[in-house]
Amino acid sequence: MDKAAFLAEMAELLELDSSALRLEDKLEDLENWNSMAMIGYLALADSASGKKLSPRQIRECETIADLAQLAGIG
Amino acid sequence: MKNARIVAIEYHLPGEILDTARLSAEHPGWNADKLDQASGIRQRRIAAAGECASDLAVAAAEKLFATGLLHREEVDFLLFCTQSPDFLVPTTACLIQHRLGLPSSCGAVDYSLGHSGYVYGLGLAAGLIASGQANTLLLLTGETYSRYIHPEDKSSRVIFGDAGTATLIRATDEAGTMGPFVYGTDGSGAENIMVPAGGARLPRTQATALAQTDENGNTRSENDLRMKGAEVFSFTLAAVPASVQQLLERAGCEMSEIDAFVFHQSNRYILEHLRKKCGIPREKFLVALEECGNTVSNSIPLALKLCRERGQLMPDQLLALVGYGAGFSWGAALVRW
Structure with a gap:
């Protein structure tokens, strides 16, 4: 999975138009970044790289780019 | 024996x-x-x-x-x-x-x-x-x-x-009617599905009855069940596919020999992800929670019976059962039913 595909998947999880989400967007500014979206992200990261992630690592992320990096994308 | x-x-x-x-x-x-x-x-x-x-x-x-x-x-x-x-x-x-x-x-x-x-x-x-x-x-x-x-x-x-x-x-x-079994426990995850107050460790008091709302808008007190969804899902992703693998190894059989897989019916989103991750064909993976939700320890026998009633399971089939959740605790078994 490349960064563009990751962005598109994250936009869907966050119920945003895919053009409306950018890698530099801050998670705290995204209204739908909640526990449901976090579960979706865990599933996405698991499918993309199979890397075992802990929710603590996810909570330390500040931007969409941090999430991509944590998932081993790009 | x-x-x-x-x-x-x-x-x-x-x-x-x-x-x-x-x-x-x-x-x-x-x-x-x-x-x-x-x-x-x-x-x-x-x-x-x-x-x-x-x-x-x-x-x-x-x-x-x-x-x-x-x-x-x-x-x-x-x-x-x-x-x-x-x-x-x-x-x-x-x-x-x-x-x-x-x-x-x-x-x-x-x-x-x-x-x-x-x-x-x-x-x-x-x-x-x-x-x-x-x-x-x-x-x-x-x-x-x-x-x-x-x-x-x-x-x-x-x-x-x-x-x-x-x-x-x-x-x-x-x-060949029951077994082998695989068990697992990780008590470090205890707090992720927990009713904190009401047992000997933390008796119920006026203080434990005070409800608070978390960052996701969920309200509960220490007298109530709390489930940390992301933590539970993260645990599940690691424990369930590994236990399926161990079960097949212990039984010395291939996935193709199993007639159906019946996992704890947690919710369809998580089940579908686990199914794909384990590489289980859709037609062999039973889901029966539409009318009853996640019923905790009841969910596997309930799904077995509901699927038999619906004609999705036939007598004497070889079934792989996998339970996982609070504890954290998990277990898997083969049964012929």
Whole structure:
């Protein structure tokens, strides 16, 4: 999975138009970044790289780019 | 050495229905339609005031007796899995022995496990039979998690339903009817599915009854169930595929030899991800939670029975069962039913 595909998947999880989400967007500014979206992200990261992630690592992320990096994308 | 065999399963669901429409009406802000679409749960059944987990299990057991497959005096061991006992003391299984009119020569014990409980119960039953301690067992599950859920806790209220089940297990000379088993435990995850107050560690007080709202808008007190969804899902992703792999290795069989996989019915979104991750074909992966939600230790026997009623399972098929959840605790077993 490349960064563009990751962005598109994250936009869907966050119920945003895919053009409306950018890698530099801050998670705290995204209204739908909640526990449901976090579960979706865990599933996405698991499918993309199979890397075992802990929710603590996810909570330390500040931007969409941090999430991509944590998932081993790009 | 005798083996154990599941002979029959019955279930009982309480009457009150909490469906998508009622959730939407009570909580317009929850977007219950969307949540229920993702979870695959259209309704949950909720125990009435005063209706205990044991009542649900007893009703299921009475259905077993009504089939004529067994007589009360045959039962020599009763196992009851619950995290909602009638009393702190005595053991609920003892009360159930009396209510069901089982002989006084019958052993009876409660064990406390959540979503992995049914697999552990089968394992205990198999051990009691293999060691010659019992021949005819009733494995009952009963749970009323709804009692532990704060009405404003979206994360748990949309998922859990109450239920009771009864499984008749008999000794047999046949081989390959139950087992092997795989077990796992990681108590470091205990706090992720927990009712913090009400036990000996933290008795209920006015302070523990104070409700607070978390960053996701879920309200609960320490007297209520809390479930940290992301932590639970993360644990599941690691534990479940590994236990399926271990089970197949221990059994010395290929995935293609298994007729169907019945996982704990947590919710459809998570089940579908696990199915893909484990590489299980869709037609061999059973999901049955639309009408009852996640019923904790009841979910596997309930799914087995519902799928048999729907014609999705045939007698004498080889089934892989996987339970996982509170503890963290997990278990997997092969059964022929």
